[in-house]
Amino acid sequence: MMAPPFQPEGVTFSPVSSKLITARILTGGLWLLLPFLACVVLGIVLSPFWFIGAAVCFAIFLWECWLAPRQVHALGYAERDEDILIRSGILFRSMVVVPYGRMQFVDVKVGPLDRLFGIGTVQLHTAAASTDATIPGLPPAEAELLRDRLADRGQARLAGL
Amino acid sequence: MTGARTPQAPQYPQQDQYPQPDQYPQQNQIPPQVAPYATQHAGTGSATGILTGGTPPTASLADGNWHHMHPVTPLVRGWTLVVAMAGFLLFEIVAGGSMSAAADFAVRNILLVALATVVLIALVVGYLWLVWHRMEYSVVDDVVRLRQGILFRQQRDARLDRVQAIDIRQPLVARIFGLAELTFESAGGAGSQIQIGFLRASEANHLRGELLARAAGLRAAATSVPTALPASAPIASAPGAPMAPTPAAPAFPAPAADSSAGSSSQGITAPISPTPISTTPIAPAPTTPAFPASITPEAPERQVLAVPFGRLLGSVAMSGTMWFLLLIVIAAIVGAVVAGPAVLATVLPVFIGVGAVVYSVVNGSFNFKAAISPDGIRLRRGLTTTQAQTIPPGRIQAVQISQSPLWRLTDWWRVRVTIAGYNNEEDTTQQQNVLLPVGSREEARTALWLVLPDLGTEDPIALLDEGMTGTRKNARFFTNAPKRARWVNPFSWWRNAFGATDRAVFFRGGWLNRTLSVVPHERSQSLCVVQGPVARALRVAKVRAHVSSATMHPTAYNVDAEDASRLIQDEARAARAARATQTPEQWMASVGG
Numbered sequence: 001m002m003a004p005p006f007q008p009e010g011v012t013f014s015p016v017s018s019k020l021i022t023a024r025i026l027t028g029g030l031w032l033l034l035p036f037l038a039c040v041v042l043g044i045v046l047s048p049f050w051f052i053g054a055a056v057c058f059a060i061f062l063w064e065c066w067l068a069p070r071q072v073h074a075l076g077y078a079e080r081d082e083d084i085l086i087r088s089g090i091l092f093r094s095m096v097v098v099p100y101g102r103m104q105f106v107d108v109k110v111g112p113l114d115r116l117f118g119i120g121t122v123q124l125h126t127a128a129a130s131t132d133a134t135i136p137g138l139p140p141a142e143a144e145l146l147r148d149r150l151a152d153r154g155q156a157r158l159a160g161l
Numbered sequence: 162m163t164g165a166r167t168p169q170a171p172q173y174p175q176q177d178q179y180p181q182p183d184q185y186p187q188q189n190q191i192p193p194q195v196a197p198y199a200t201q202h203a204g205t206g207s208a209t210g211i212l213t214g215g216t217p218p219t220a221s222l223a224d225g226n227w228h229h230m231h232p233v234t235p236l237v238r239g240w241t242l243v244v245a246m247a248g249f250l251l252f253e254i255v256a257g258g259s260m261s262a263a264a265d266f267a268v269r270n271i272l273l274v275a276l277a278t279v280v281l282i283a284l285v286v287g288y289l290w291l292v293w294h295r296m297e298y299s300v301v302d303d304v305v306r307l308r309q310g311i312l313f314r315q316q317r318d319a320r321l322d323r324v325q326a327i328d329i330r331q332p333l334v335a336r337i338f339g340l341a342e343l344t345f346e347s348a349g350g351a352g353s354q355i356q357i358g359f360l361r362a363s364e365a366n367h368l369r370g371e372l373l374a375r376a377a378g379l380r381a382a383a384t385s386v387p388t389a390l391p392a393s394a395p396i397a398s399a400p401g402a403p404m405a406p407t408p409a410a411p412a413f414p415a416p417a418a419d420s421s422a423g424s425s426s427q428g429i430t431a432p433i434s435p436t437p438i439s440t441t442p443i444a445p446a447p448t449t450p451a452f453p454a455s456i457t458p459e460a461p462e463r464q465v466l467a468v469p470f471g472r473l474l475g476s477v478a479m480s481g482t483m484w485f486l487l488l489i490v491i492a493a494i495v496g497a498v499v500a501g502p503a504v505l506a507t508v509l510p511v512f513i514g515v516g517a518v519v520y521s522v523v524n525g526s527f528n529f530k531a532a533i534s535p536d537g538i539r540l541r542r543g544l545t546t547t548q549a550q551t552i553p554p555g556r557i558q559a560v561q562i563s564q565s566p567l568w569r570l571t572d573w574w575r576v577r578v579t580i581a582g583y584n585n586e587e588d589t590t591q592q593q594n595v596l597l598p599v600g601s602r603e604e605a606r607t608a609l610w611l612v613l614p615d616l617g618t619e620d621p622i623a624l625l626d627e628g629m630t631g632t633r634k635n636a637r638f639f640t641n642a643p644k645r646a647r648w649v650n651p652f653s654w655w656r657n658a659f660g661a662t663d664r665a666v667f668f669r670g671g672w673l674n675r676t677l678s679v680v681p682h683e684r685s686q687s688l689c690v691v692q693g694p695v696a697r698a699l700r701v702a703k704v705r706a707h708v709s710s711a712t713m714h715p716t717a718y719n720v721d722a723e724d725a726s727r728l729i730q731d732e733a734r735a736a737r738a739a740r741a742t743q744t745p746e747q748w749m750a751s752v753g754g
Binding site: 004009096097098127129131132133 | 692693694704707709714
């Protein structure tokens with residue numbers, strides 16, 4: 001249960017797939033692997049001080065392992081009659097409200113790692129470029145269903161600009 | 162109210178020439194006594210167009226055929242190139258003798274050089290001619306088309322009812338030739354406009370009138386428009402005005418018409434439309450506004466705002482740029498005293514830069530005039546490059562009223578707007594997004610009134626006063642940020658607030674630079690609420706309305722978390738209701754038709 005303003009009355013947020021946790025940890029791990037290995041090699045070849053760098057990389061990785069589940073569990077979306085709510089963040093929380101009638105188009109993106117884990121990202125676009133409405137970590141089938149639902153509702157409530 | 166006004170001074174002499182402007186649903190909802198929330202207007206004299214000269218075309222340019230631009234277009238577009246080439250040639254001829262080997266060669270082979278020159282000129286002229294020849298525009302039904310390109314051909318079609326604004330620009334060189342360029346803005350982001358240029362100024366003017374009339378749904382909806390004015394029914398069917406050609410628009414700023422006709426009648430009775438209306442036979446208002454295939458008369462207009470040159474200069478002198486300059490000057494003098502006069506030379510670039518900024522502001526806002534017409538808002542401005550913008554009803558996404566620190570002395574304000582087509586063009590020199598470069602509080606109110614005639618309150622002046630200069634004391638319309646927000650906004654927490662009416666949501670903020678952002682409910686694209694760790698500890702949150710603008714971010718900073726929650730909920734509800742009744746894109750067509 002979250003404090004206001006992130007818990008509107010009578011709204012239950014749907015969680016995203018927990019596969020996103022593994023995907024995020026793996027993505028982060030891959031990014032850290034290169035500097036980690038470099039530091040280890042340099043530590044062996046040059047000076048043991050480089051092992052500090054490797055340790056830092058490992059610490060960041062551990063931190064990510066701790067953070068990712070919390071972040072993913074904080075993600076959620078709720079489809080209401082007229083709009084969709086997307087909530088995210090633990091430390092820096094945010095919630096965006098996008099009315100269906102304002103949506104210009106909907107993106108469904110699936111990257112190579114996403115495909116491996118069977119998840120995808122749905123992104124909503126309005127006429128305002130500053131609208132940041134992204135739902136990561138949806139199973140492709142669910143993502144496509146959501147997209148179709150959104151498109152239908154958007155059409156029914158279309159209201160120009 | 163209309164009964165009292167019509168006999169003495171109809172604002173629009175040619176009222177029945179153009180369908181009833183009170184078909185805007187927005188404007189019908191305004192009780193007449195509330196309508197002008199400024200108490201007086203600068204409506205003196207008729208608005209004079211910047212576009213003059215030339216006889217009006219005898220046939221409509223929007224006849225469905227492809228038309229070329231004016232033949233002088235390449236010269237106007239590429240005059241810098243032409244001047245550079247001429248200069249180069251002149252230099253070669255005049256100064257050639259004193260030059261070295263190359264000049265020697267040129268002198269000895271004068272024929273060869275002349276031949277090369279001729280070939281070069283022929284190539285350039287041929288290319289320019291081809292570009293010109295391949296560039297054509299046409300207006301078919303409710304679509305405007307432009308095709309161009311030599312190798313890579315491109316044709317762009319834009320639906321007229323998707324218009325966001327139509328601009329007519331006249332750069333200096335074009336003015337010399339009496340030409341103008343028409344830009345049709347649609348909401349596709351940067352580079353989404355259709356530029357038709359150059360045309361004879363009168364042609365551009367008439368084309369604009371035609372495009373706007375069609376965009377308004379006059380021709381397309383000719384069969385469905387007739388008398389069905391659902392929204393205006395209460396006004397039109399008032400007893401005593403049975404079938405009068407719709408009594409003058411109740412919403413337009415004619416405040417003085419009822420009370421003091423003598424003093425301000427000039428602003429109302431002045432015949433406004435420069436167009437030869439007599440050529441266009443038009444049926445009386447109650448019937449279908451059927452336009453013959455010839456020329457659509459330009460909609461009449463009335464000037465409501467103007468910025469005198471003195472005030473423009475004053476506003477520049479009191480702007481932040483000048484403070485910057487003053488600081489530099491002081492620093493330079495100190496530097497010169499300490500380290501010798503050579504330091505003075507280093508500030509020269511600063512002066513040039515500041516001069517350029519000042520020039521662009523003055524150039525862009527020179528002779529600024531705003532007028533209102535059934536087509537929407539018309540803005541005219543410019544010193545060397547003049548431009549006339551027409552913004553149809555319902556195209557403005559958000560308004561921001563702001564005041565830089567020194568402007569408090571004179572109570573000057575600046576009004577910026579957001580229009581979807583202009584989004585990504587951070588073009589400060591043309592100042593396209595400025596609805597009022599500088600004006601008094603009353604004029605700022607009038608500017609906002611042009612966009613939003615109904616603020617959804619009985620006392621709009623009090624609302625705006627509170628929004629513009631108010632603080633957290635005596636809050637009436639606004640919900641203030643709580644006192645604990647001072648830990649994150651030590652200065653501006655005193656001003657940070659938001660307010661909402663049935664029509665729009667208001668965001669107040671700014672400590673040195675006061676700002677008030679107004680977003681009509683139906684124009685907010687989405688909303689977001691953000692809270693960091695410190696804000697959470699203080700139980701405050703930031704609420705932002707997303708509008709289709711790259712530069713305007715209406716935000717309620719660090720308001721109480723409960724208030725933020727309520728704002729999000731209420732705004733979602735209000736936006737839904739407002740979208741259901743918003744102005745149709747074809748603003749003259751009947752609602753829902």
